[in-house]
Amino acid sequence: MEANKIIPDPAQVREELIHKYPAKVAKKRSKSIVINDPETIPEVQANVRTVPGIITQRGCCYAGCKGVVLGPTRDIVNIVHGPIGCSFYAWLTRRNQTKPETLMDANYIPYCFSTDMQEENIVFGGEKKLKIAIQEAYDLFHPKSIAIFSTCPVGLIGDDVHAAAREMKEKFGDCNVFGFSCEGYRGVSQSAGHHIANNGVFKHMVGRDNTPSEGKFKLNLLGEYNIGGDAFEIERIFEKVGITLVASFSGNSTVGAIENSHTADLNVILCHRSINYMGDMMETKYGIPWMKINFVGAESTAKSLRKIGEYFGDEELKARIEAVIAEEAPKVKAVINEIMPRTKGKTAMLFVGGSRAHHYQDLFTELGMTTVAAGYEFAHRDDYEGRDVLPGIKVDADSKNIEELKIVADPEFYNPRKTEAELEALKEKGLEINGYEGMMKQMTKKSLVVDDLSHYESEKLIEIYKPDIFCAGIKEKYVVQKMGIPLKQLHSYDYGGPYTGFEGAINFYKDIDRMVNNPVWKLIKAPWETAGNGKGAGLAASYVTQ
């Protein structure tokens, strides 16, 4: 067991991180690097443009729209309108697992569809080719839905993907065709794409099927993408406690479920950043409240289930939830007890995503590990500081370009699931309805929070803090490991998982134990490189003397 490390002075660390930057860059970056105080949370600059050349973790709007939100739904044909690369790179690389019910059910996830725009399409326009592609997809597959994703040049040359989609939808009659203006240059990161995806899914999918859903406790799971089978574990738990999952946005999901999602009575949100818009819009239009939950971490899972039980207010459900927690907890505890002596006191850093850097801290806490620094790749201030800061966030030029849908209550289907009084009563009980308190409130005083971490900053942080594990993505993976520190990928899980729920927590504990205590980290130096083995001199000397 390692002793707790001495945490460096964060103010000095901040200076260290920015001193090499040109003055303007340093000034800008310093606002995104803050020293946490959970009591009086400081403002962190987030969701602003990345400095060109800085080596960022961030991707683009298209990645957030097609890759993150729409990618996991298995029975949509997702056609990427653009040159070939955009579709190629988003092809199966996010590990969104999906399980069609039968061999006959549609599953287009292993496929990659593109219009493969050529120079003449850029010069003379690509709409004609797009319509041919949509027709060919329809003729070949007869899917329920076809979605079109615009890549950078499409917006610039003025192809109207929405008009093309409308025209083809009308022509087919039995296939819902819709488009997304998610050109890579929109916004400042993937985040813009999440918002655009939310708008499109809400406009074109949600509410198309009004068949009342069955079940007593019906909810939608928002912001869960079934990476590594996360959704399967949550589905297992829901089934055990008797909760009906109407739709998932969008791990292991289908078009039909999403179209019917407005018949649920609660939205629970896992990844606030990527899907909070959907929660708000469904609240306004259909009267379904949303609740921030977290199924990452065994404690958090139990807590989230209890919140759901409290929301529905049914004693029988609450009892079942308690019974399931009681049944699952001993397995989890047994693994923690075994592993904790090897992980307690170790330190972690998490720089990833728009919610994962928060959620995964719970798992480290359960292992007795401390998060010394964390930050998001594409989050906004509310994900750091809590939704209370929302009214104060300035909308800059980059965000202004992302459409805010004007939503009103549906004249027919608006049905507030809880009265004002009931909501108040739930809030009294500590249930945060339509709210999120953010990451920083949960982090320790003087821990470091850095938004949109650059490569340079990551190397400096590792040098200074020497954490026992660093959590980020594939681009950072081997850089950090070359420094002799294990990196846990929290987008792809290093091809493991699931990490949600009780089973997932156990998987994570074991993986972290394996990584931080792996013998390989002590084998990096060759025997002749370590102290006391001065360049094989001893051997040479004895050879000579013989």
Add this chain to the structure above:
Amino acid sequence: MLLRHTSKEVKVREGLTINPAKTCQPIGAMYAALGIHGCLPHSHGSQGCCSYHRSTLTRHYKEPVMAATSSFTEGASVFGGQANLLAAIDTIFAVYEPDIIAVHSTCLSETIGDDLQQMTKKAKDDGKIPEGKYVIYASTPSFIGSHVTGYANMVTGMATQFAESTGVKKSQFNIIAGWMEPSDMREIKRLAKVMGINIVLFPDTSDVLDAPQTGKHVFYPKGGTTVDELKSSGDSIASLALGSVSAEPAAIALEKKCKVPFETLDIPIGLSATDRFIMAISKVAGVTVPEEVTADRGRLVDIMCDMEQYLHGKKVALFGDPDQLLPLTEFLLDLSMKPVHIVSGTPGQRFEKQMRQLLDERSPETNFKSGLQADMFLLHQWMKNEPVDLLIGNTYGKYMARDEDIPFIRFGFPILDRIGHSYFPNIGYGGSLRLLEKILNAIMDRQDRDALEEKFELVM
């Protein structure tokens, strides 16, 4: 079934590409630029391009892949990306201190008409490029060609922007590497040494994308062609370009700029292509082929003789890039195998003609398509119509291989789910022997798996 919607009936498509056997230019440019020592590749476009390319290369190599981006926003897309590029150059030289920044364009910056030549010149005129440092560029629009084209364009950029002709020839030869792995480039250098010739190999990603674990991250690993070497390439006696699509354009540019004559060869994959490579070195450098090389060749032919019964007539489907497919197809034919289906998403009349010629002579019934809609969906449909004994291609082939229950060899780019390609070459006689071993293992493992108990063999 993973690819449950792929039907047997082949219909001509004109708009839709399904399961592409290619990707876009910039990733090739990024890969090539990593083969210059002390170079930071820079993607002039949206952040996503850079992120996707770095991710794909990282997954392929399990190595750090460093590159920067101009981080275009909507404003830059409307008003042009010059300000972003100039800011990026400032930041990069201040923070990451490369010797060279190799800028490539994207579909975004090409569509709005950003002129990299003018912008890099402005950077120089404005004093943004420190003394002794360089910014080179390549135009790599994603809507033309493929990743291979991007690679060729960046390698051409190296030749045109670095090579100098001093008027005094140096006793050295250029070997311009077509798209190949670091292991292959290392093997080229070894072969040149064995043959006794001095070479400038560019690009050279060995010791960059196969760097050892030392406990330290070296931002610019020790490998890569140096600026001095690239400059001196203009004084070389001759160039050998390995690959007509990925390497020849640079050789042509070098001939134009510095009058260095060149010969274009296939990448030395397989027996015949390696024979031509060794003969070409022997001829242009006037060296005799050492015994060691002849013995290596003999070992390869020995196994070809000894194991022919497992190879003859076996049907193979393959997909990938032109400069690999051509010598690979020839090797399969030398092995008495039948390449029955071949696709490459990379377009090009030259490749089309070369492959047709090879197939007309030795395998006229082969299905072959390159360019638009020459994708894995089509290949899979062909495979359903005429089943094969072996599939060769990049990682994405595993979905077809599993569905059709066909032995599968990973070859090409990208390989996202196995290691080895960056460490063990597929070129030269030794590399070809490794490839042959893989082919035999795949076929013989399948024979073992499927044999009836009474037919299960101990000795094979």
